[in-house]
Structure formats: structure tokens, C-alpha cells
Amino acid sequence: MIAIGECLQIISTRVRTAIEGRDKGFVQDLVKRQVDKGANMLDLNIGPQKKAGPAVMEWLVNTVQEVVDVPLSLDTTNPEAIKAGLKICKQKPMINSTNADPERMGVLFPLAASHDCNIIALTLRATGLPVTAETRVEILSEDLLPVIEEHGVPLENVYLDPLVLTVNGCQEHSPEVIKAVRIFRQLTDPPFHTTCGLSNISSGAPPEVRPILNRIYLVMLMGAGLDSAILDPFDDQIMEALRIIENRDDSTAKGKVYLALYDAYAADEEFDPGIIDTSNPEHSDILKTIRVLEGKTLYAHGYLRL
Amino acid sequence: MAAVEVPIEKWTGKVHEVTLGGNGRKSVVVGGESTLPFLHFEGSLPRRPVIAIEVRDSEPKDWSPHLVDAWGDVLADPAAWAKKAMEYGADIIALSLRSAHPEEGNTGADEARKNVDKVLSAVDIPLIIYGPGVAEKDNEVLVAASDVAKGQRVALGNCEEKNHRTIAATCIADGHVAIGKTPIEINLAKQLNILLCDVGLSRDSILMDPTTGALGYGLEYTYSVMERLRLAALGGDAMTAMPMICTAGEESWRQKEAKFAEGMPEAWGDHLERALTWEEITAFSLFAAGADIMVVRHPGTVERMKAVIDRLMSESA
Numbered sequence: 375m376i377a378i379g380e381c382l383q384i385i386s387t388r389v390r391t392a393i394e395g396r397d398k399g400f401v402q403d404l405v406k407r408q409v410d411k412g413a414n415m416l417d418l419n420i421g422p423q424k425k426a427g428p429a430v431m432e433w434l435v436n437t438v439q440e441v442v443d444v445p446l447s448l449d450t451t452n453p454e455a456i457k458a459g460l461k462i463c464k465q466k467p468m469i470n471s472t473n474a475d476p477e478r479m480g481v482l483f484p485l486a487a488s489h490d491c492n493i494i495a496l497t498l499r500a501t502g503l504p505v506t507a508e509t510r511v512e513i514l515s516e517d518l519l520p521v522i523e524e525h526g527v528p529l530e531n532v533y534l535d536p537l538v539l540t541v542n543g544c545q546e547h548s549p550e551v552i553k554a555v556r557i558f559r560q561l562t563d564p565p566f567h568t569t570c571g572l573s574n575i576s577s578g579a580p581p582e583v584r585p586i587l588n589r590i591y592l593v594m595l596m597g598a599g600l601d602s603a604i605l606d607p608f609d610d611q612i613m614e615a616l617r618i619i620e621n622r623d624d625s626t627a628k629g630k631v632y633l634a635l636y637d638a639y640a641a642d643e644e645f646d647p648g649i650i651d652t653s654n655p656e657h658s659d660i661l662k663t664i665r666v667l668e669g670k671t672l673y674a675h676g677y678l679r680l
Numbered sequence: 681m682a683a684v685e686v687p688i689e690k691w692t693g694k695v696h697e698v699t700l701g702g703n704g705r706k707s708v709v710v711g712g713e714s715t716l717p718f719l720h721f722e723g724s725l726p727r728r729p730v731i732a733i734e735v736r737d738s739e740p741k742d743w744s745p746h747l748v749d750a751w752g753d754v755l756a757d758p759a760a761w762a763k764k765a766m767e768y769g770a771d772i773i774a775l776s777l778r779s780a781h782p783e784e785g786n787t788g789a790d791e792a793r794k795n796v797d798k799v800l801s802a803v804d805i806p807l808i809i810y811g812p813g814v815a816e817k818d819n820e821v822l823v824a825a826s827d828v829a830k831g832q833r834v835a836l837g838n839c840e841e842k843n844h845r846t847i848a849a850t851c852i853a854d855g856h857v858a859i860g861k862t863p864i865e866i867n868l869a870k871q872l873n874i875l876l877c878d879v880g881l882s883r884d885s886i887l888m889d890p891t892t893g894a895l896g897y898g899l900e901y902t903y904s905v906m907e908r909l910r911l912a913a914l915g916g917d918a919m920t921a922m923p924m925i926c927t928a929g930e931e932s933w934r935q936k937e938a939k940f941a942e943g944m945p946e947a948w949g950d951h952l953e954r955a956l957t958w959e960e961i962t963a964f965s966l967f968a969a970g971a972d973i974m975v976v977r978h979p980g981t982v983e984r985m986k987a988v989i990d991r992l993m994s995e996s997a
Contacts, residue, residue, distance in 0.1 A: 542867055672912045672920055674870035679878065680919060 375620060376602035377613070378447055378468075379405070379413030380573065382438075384421035393420065396433060402441045409442045411607035412616070416442070417470060418459070419449040427455030435459045447494075447604070453481045460489045469493040470604075471535060474517035475500045483525040486532075493527065494569055496535045497554070503539070505546060507553035510536045514558070533569040533602060534558045540577040541587060541666060541673045548575065548591070549669045552598045556642065559599035569602040570595065572612075575667075580675050589615045590663040593632050597639025627651065631660055688722050691715060691914040695921050695972070696883050697727070698857055700772065701806030703831050708771050708806050710887075710972040711923040716910065717970055718992045728993050729967050731982050732772035732808055732975045733765035734929050737795040738779035738787075743977075744933055745941040746955045750979055758795050759802035766803050768979040769986055774808040775799050780821045781812035789824035796825045800832060808835040808859070808925075808975070819846045826850040835859050835887055835925075841872055848881045859925060861889040864898070866905050866920075870912075873919045887973065888922045894931040894938075895962045902926070903969045910970035924970055928963035929977030956980045964988060 384390050392400040405416055420430050447468040448459040456469055471494035472482040486493040495518050497510040504510045536554035539547040559565040575591045576584040589612045596619055605612055618629045619636050631649055638645040650661045659678050665671040694714040701707040708730055715723025739756045754761040762773045777792050779785035809825045811818030822836050837859030839847035851858045862868040869890055876886055890906050893899045913921035932938050938955040948954055959981045963974045
């Protein structure tokens with residue numbers, strides 16, 4: 375599982391200020407700490423950067439590579455900035471991202487092919503959000519794949535992103551995204567890599583429920599075959615869930631629940647709530663969260679209080 | 681011909697029953713459904729959907745000429761208006777304390793007490809009492825109205841997230857029902873119910889207003905939200921199982937298709953018929969989406985709605 379650290383992102387005022395002021399110390403500290411927490415790739419989100427894109431990306435990649443040696447995910451809508459970054463990355467980088475928009479694909483897939491780098495491909499058209507898993511698969515086969523093949527991008531370099539949307543308002547998407555990951559993994563042999571912006575699942579939800587939504591959704595997605603995710607490595611409980619699944623650590627009650635949930639999704643079976651100790655609040659919170667993410671209970675900010 | 685087997689859904693949940701009135705006053709009970717609207721073959725629909733007529737505590741200045749014609753002189757007297765509404769078949773009077781609005785008189789608690797008392801004395805059917813829709817004034821006049829109506833089990837609205845504690849507290853103290861209103865969003869509707877229960881209001885003392893758009897003005901959004909809320913309720917989600925109330929009158933009569941009596945294209949046909957149809961179709965669509973109480977404005981709509989409900993609630997429908 376590749377844990378892609380999400381914390382260097384332009385939406386954060388401190389990150390924006392650091393990038394504008396070319397504050398090496400701040401950036402290097404932030405990326406080092408993410409790697410210390412277990413991130414094995416780092417997302418560098420610089421925003422659209424219409425004017426200064428290449429210069430910003432170049433500075434950032436160099437600054438980051440002075441202190442860490444994990445691969446980087448170049449996250450901007452400016453293709454020139456991506457080009458500038460690709461040239462100087464020491465490890466095989468990731469382009470983050472293209473969608474199924476012909477113009478964007480026509481620029482980014484050739485770049486991915488010529489640099490032999492990885493690329494995140496969102497199953498999203500400009501015409502509207504896909505709700506069902508089947509629509510996501512259709513976008514892959516009808517829109518993305520022909521262009522991927524046309525430009526000769528090796529399939530193992532493509533990371534499919536089914537587009538995670540918030541359970542707060544787009545709840546019907548939550549189980550469909552899981553299903554889409556499962557289908558993506560079944561289409562080819564070896565299977566496509568998959569990824570997602572995990573924190574989107576809890577966007578707009580209050581801080582007291584965001585972490586549990588994020589980590590339970592991660593376990594479910596991993597069960598369905600997700601093999602990378604852009605996430606918050608400073609959330610210790612997410613990283614703990616990751617470790618539990620990867621090491622199959624069933625030494626704690628929580629570990630047993632996570633593994634049971636993962637195994638149910640890996641087998642494409644219904645999760646059996648029999649393992650949940652309902653007298654344990656932590657357990658019953660997990661069960662309530664699973665039900666919300668499966669679309670079986672309607673989401674509300676206070677769902678854990680019921 | 682092959683026999684058609686009607687598919688029957690087995691629901692586990694049911695809508696909470698909410699009682700208004702009682703204690704000497706006629707009572708109206710809404711809710712209790714264990715299936716979708718009017719599907720008698722599938723589950724139980726123990727209560728008829730009911731109609732409330734909107735009555736204002738002060739003469740409305742901007743109402744359609746059609747409404748002014750229909751009500752005449754009583755528009756200036758809430759007690760007479762309420763009596764007439766009862767004669768026209770209202771199951772409930774929805775008294776709107778509009779004069780408390782800062783731009784429409786800015787009256788306060790005393791005026792609210794006086795008008796609520798008058799209307800309570802004039803009719804023996806249950807009341808819904810609405811504030812002017814400005815949070816600070818709502819709290820002032822609804823708390824006063826609650827006190828005057830103590831024991832009469834009225835519904836007080838609107839209760840939104842920002843004032844839910846005040847309204848819930850006064851409902852608990854005086855034995856009333858709160859109308860929780862949320863802006864056409866299913867998750868927020870459920871969340872407000874959770875908040876109201878959290879502060880101690882019982883499940884059978886809450887009505888939900890999911891916010892209504894009129895025909896042609898977002899009705900389909902409300903329809904979808906209501907349908908999903910009701911499906912969740914029937915699926916066993918107790919925090920979405922509150923009976924629903926919609927304000928079809930207020931929404932349809934603010935639209936040009938209903939509001940104006942002249943100056944519209946000739947192709948639009950008879951103005952009054954068009955106006956009534958607008959309110960009627962808005963109201964009926966919302967009943968079909970699961971509404972338990974409909975607040976309307978025109979007496980003609982009441983008659984039309986009652987005829988439709990009579991037919992749809994007869995088992996042979």
C-alpha cells in the first residue's frame with residue numbers, strides 16, 4: 375500500500391505562505407515529518423499556478439528532495455509545471471492528475487509516456503459526476519483507455535481514481551466508489567493500480583467524525599483492492615489501521631474488527647457485525663460508520679450519537 | 681392473460697405518530713404510515729393526510745387578488761378568518777404571527793399572546809403557530825405563544841438549527857410540537873431531528889419541514905428529498921421518521937403563475953383556474969412524496985385536495 379502524504383497542499387494558508395516566500399525550512403520540516411509518520415510518497419499540491427508554475431514546482435521538488443528520498447506526486451492543473459517537475463525528480467514520479475477531458479488527456483498521457491512515470495487517471499468527465507460504479511467503469515473503457523493506448527502509456531503506470539465524494543451530501547457515491555475499485559482490479563491481469571483522495575469522504579463533516587469516516591473507509595477500500603491513497607499521515611489512527619491491515623495484526627480487539635471488515639470486502643461478502651462488541655463504544659462507532667459508508671444508514675453529522 | 685403479481689416491499693420502520701390538539705380541543709393525529717403514500721396494498725396508512733389553512737395575525741399586504749377575493753373582510757381579523765377557514769374544511773389553522781416581522785409591524789410578545797388567544801378561542805381545531813421567520817423575533821413571539829397555548833398541544837415553527845434549543849425547550853415546557861425546518865437537504869433534516877432529540881424533545885413531538893419549492897420552482901428537489909427521507913424512515917431510521925409538513929400555499933402563491941390576476945399572456949387561460957391549479961398540483965405532489973400536513977391558502981384548494989385524498993384513502997383506490 376502506498377500512503378501518499380497529502381499535507382503539502384496549497385489550500386493550507388501556511389503552506390501557501392511558505393511556497394510564496396520560498397521558505398525551505400517549513401517545507402522540509404513538513405515533508406520530513408510526513409515521511410517519519412509513514413508516508414511513502416508525497417503529494418506536492420501547488421494549485422493551478424498559472425504564471426509561476428514551472429518555477430514553483432522546480433523549487434519545491436528540489437527543496438523536498440534535499441531531505442527525503444520518497445517518490446513525489448506532482449499535483450497541479452498546469453502541465454508546464456508538471457513538465458518542469460518531471461525533469462528533476464530522482465524517483466519515478468506520479469502525475470496528479472488527468473480526468474477524462476480529451477484536452478487534458480491529450481497533454482498528460484503523452485507526458486506520462488515519454489517520462490515513463492506514473493499517472494493518476496480520474497474516471498470523471500467534464501459533463502457531470504458519475505454516480506454508479508458502472509458509469510465509472512464506462513468512463514475508463516470508453517474515454518480513458520483509448521487515449522492511454524493511443525499514447526502507449528504502460529498500464530502498470532496508470533493509477534485509477536474513481537473519485538471519492540463526501541458522504542455528507544453525496545452518500546450514494548460511497549458504496550459505488552468501493553465497487554468501482556473492485557471492478558477496476560478485476561479488468562486486467564495484472565490489475566490496474568488504484569488510488570483516491572481519501573479525506574474527500576468526510577469533507578464538510580464535523581471534526582469529531584472525520585477521522586473515523588476516513589479510516590473505516592480506507593479499510594473497506596483496501597479490502598476491495600485499493601493499493602494507494604492520498605491521505606493524512608499525521609492522523610495516527612489512519613496509519614495504525616494501515617499497519618494493522620498490512621501486518622494482519624489481530625492482537626487487539628480493534629485489529630480483529632478491522633481485519634474482519636477488510637476480509638469481508640476482500641471476499642466481496644457482507645460484513646458480519648457478529649464480531650462487534652456492542653458494549654464497547656469504539657466498536658459500535660465502527661459499526662455505525664460502516665453502515666453510513668455502505669449507505670445503509672442515512673448520514674447526519676450526529677450519526678455517532680444515535 | 682398472465683396474472684400480474686404486485687411486488688410487496690417488507691418495510692421494518694414506520695412513521696412516528698404525532699398528536700396535535702386534544703385537552704378539550706379536537707385532536708388531529710398524523711403519521712403512523714408503514715408504507716409509501718397511498719399504497720394500501722403494501723402496508724398500513726392509519727391516518728389521512730391533513731390540510732392546514734394559513735391565517736395571518738395581520739392583514740396581508742402583498743397577497744394575490746385571488747386570495748383577497750376568496751377571503752374578503754376576514755383578512756383583517758384572525759379570529760374571523762380562522763372560523764371561516766374551519767368552515768371551508770381546514771383540519772388545522774396555521775396562524776402566522778407575521779406582524780412581528782421587523783418590516784411588517786415589528787410587534788412583540790404582547791400582540792402574539794393576544795392573537796393566539798383570540799384564535800384559540802374562535803376555533804376548536806388544533807393550531808400551528810409560525811413566527812415571522814426572523815430568528816430573534818421568532819424566539820420572542822413563539823415563546824409567548826407557547827405560554828398562552830399551554831396544554832393545547834400546538835405546533836411551533838419554524839425551528840431551525842440556530843434556534844432549536846429555545847424552541848425545543850418551550851415545547852417541552854408547555855407540551856407542544858416543534859416544526860424542524862431545513863433547507864432541502866436530506867442529511868441536514870436528519871441532523872436537526874438528532875439535535876432536537878438530544879435536547880430532550882421526544883420523537884412524537886417533532887414535525888419535519890424539508891422546505892418546499894413550488895411547481896416549476898424546485899418542487900422536484902423537495903420531492904426527491906422527501907421520498908428519500910420517507911424511504912429511510914420505512915427502512916427503520918427513527919431519526920427520519922417524523923411526519924412531514926409542507927407549505928405549498930406560501931410557495932405557490934409567491935410565483936407569477938399564481939399571484940397575478942391580470943397582465944399575463946392570453947394563452948395562460950383563466951387566471952384563477954391557473955392559480956388554483958398551481959397550488960393544487962404543488963400540494964398534491966408533496967402529498968404523493970409523503971407529506972402528512974399541507975399548509976395552503978385558497979379555500980378552493982382545500983376542497984379539491986379533500987376530494988383527491990378521499991379517493992386515494994379509500995381502500996379500493
